[in-house]
Amino acid sequence: MKMLIRNRRLRSSEAIRSLVRETYITPNDFLVPLFVVEGKGIKEEIDSMPDYYRFSLDLLAKEVKELWAMGLKAVLLFVKVPDNLKDNSGTEALNADGLMQRAIKTVKDACPEMLVMTDVALDPYSSFGHDGIVGNGEIVNDDTTAVLAEMGLSHARAGADFLAPSDMMDGRIFEMRTLLEDEGFYNTGIMSYSAKYASSFYGPFRDALDSAPVDLKDIPKDKKTYQMDFANRDEAIKETLMDIEEGADIVMVKPGLCYLDIVRDLRETVNVPIAVYQVSGEYAMLKAAAEKGWLDHDAVMMEQVTAIKRAGAQVIASYFAKDVVKFIS
Numbered sequence: 001m002k003m004l005i006r007n008r009r010l011r012s013s014e015a016i017r018s019l020v021r022e023t024y025i026t027p028n029d030f031l032v033p034l035f036v037v038e039g040k041g042i043k044e045e046i047d048s049m050p051d052y053y054r055f056s057l058d059l060l061a062k063e064v065k066e067l068w069a070m071g072l073k074a075v076l077l078f079v080k081v082p083d084n085l086k087d088n089s090g091t092e093a094l095n096a097d098g099l100m101q102r103a104i105k106t107v108k109d110a111c112p113e114m115l116v117m118t119d120v121a122l123d124p125y126s127s128f129g130h131d132g133i134v135g136n137g138e139i140v141n142d143d144t145t146a147v148l149a150e151m152g153l154s155h156a157r158a159g160a161d162f163l164a165p166s167d168m169m170d171g172r173i174f175e176m177r178t179l180l181e182d183e184g185f186y187n188t189g190i191m192s193y194s195a196k197y198a199s200s201f202y203g204p205f206r207d208a209l210d211s212a213p214v215d216l217k218d219i220p221k222d223k224k225t226y227q228m229d230f231a232n233r234d235e236a237i238k239e240t241l242m243d244i245e246e247g248a249d250i251v252m253v254k255p256g257l258c259y260l261d262i263v264r265d266l267r268e269t270v271n272v273p274i275a276v277y278q279v280s281g282e283y284a285m286l287k288a289a290a291e292k293g294w295l296d297h298d299a300v301m302m303e304q305v306t307a308i309k310r311a312g313a314q315v316i317a318s319y320f321a322k323d324v325v326k327f328i329s
């Protein structure tokens, strides 16, 4: 029998490969996470995240101008809160003049068209390092969602375009959306971390913000009672469908690479944009392997972000965003 179909014809040169390529990466794919600290003139490298920095507000302004000039048009803000401002209920999170609220204004002043998304969860503000209020040895759901909604409103008032609740409390999207509507913030978006897994890939991020759960008697030592079990798939669909019903505009799967089956399932199930967070541990693994000369940094980076987009993500939150844009331009 003669072979009529030879698949290798479509791979025989870079010209034909690029002609039939299904997935292209552009700067429009990225959401850039940014870490903010108090102070002046600070750009400090995070130990476990080589080439990634915490910025004070003055240098944050400079950084977002640089991002905009590169074609990166969306940022996701996180703040490192001084220990003396942390408590169990995240009081500082509601401070209209807090670091996050000033960071939002700083970005908007420096670069008015930049899309500003903000992290909404209590962990950076919590003396226990939890995303919610701790009471009787557990993370109290409904008291937490009330605070998170107020926190989101405070970010909206400061000028945030999108709120990004990363806490995994039940019902928080409904609570947040309702409060935004009541207060006239109809156009403030919500990007829900709808399928966030209890993952060990978040370690370097917790270094970046000094926000790891504390090791104290009667305080839960991990986040397994609110973040999802990584053995589960159906639950991710259920969580995400609920968040869409409660008013989320964009949904998210987190972490990235190990969870692309979930992204693909959701792509076939929902009709809203899906974001993927390629998290700090994924970043750190590649940086470390590349430093040792064991992996080709840029080649593996491109393979990873392309796989995330191919799986069905429209938004990639990634610490590699700048590296990728430099590589492709």
Ligand SMILES: NCC(=O)CCC(=O)O
Pocket (backbone or CB within 6 Å): 119, 121, 166, 201, 202, 203, 204, 205, 206, 278, 279, 280, 281
């Ligand atoms: N709420 C945001 C995160 O937990 C980020 C985790 C990471 O980059 O490891």
Ligand SMILES: [Mg+2]
Pocket (backbone or CB within 6 Å): 168, 169, 170, 171, 194, 239, 242, 243
């Ligand atoms: Mg949920």
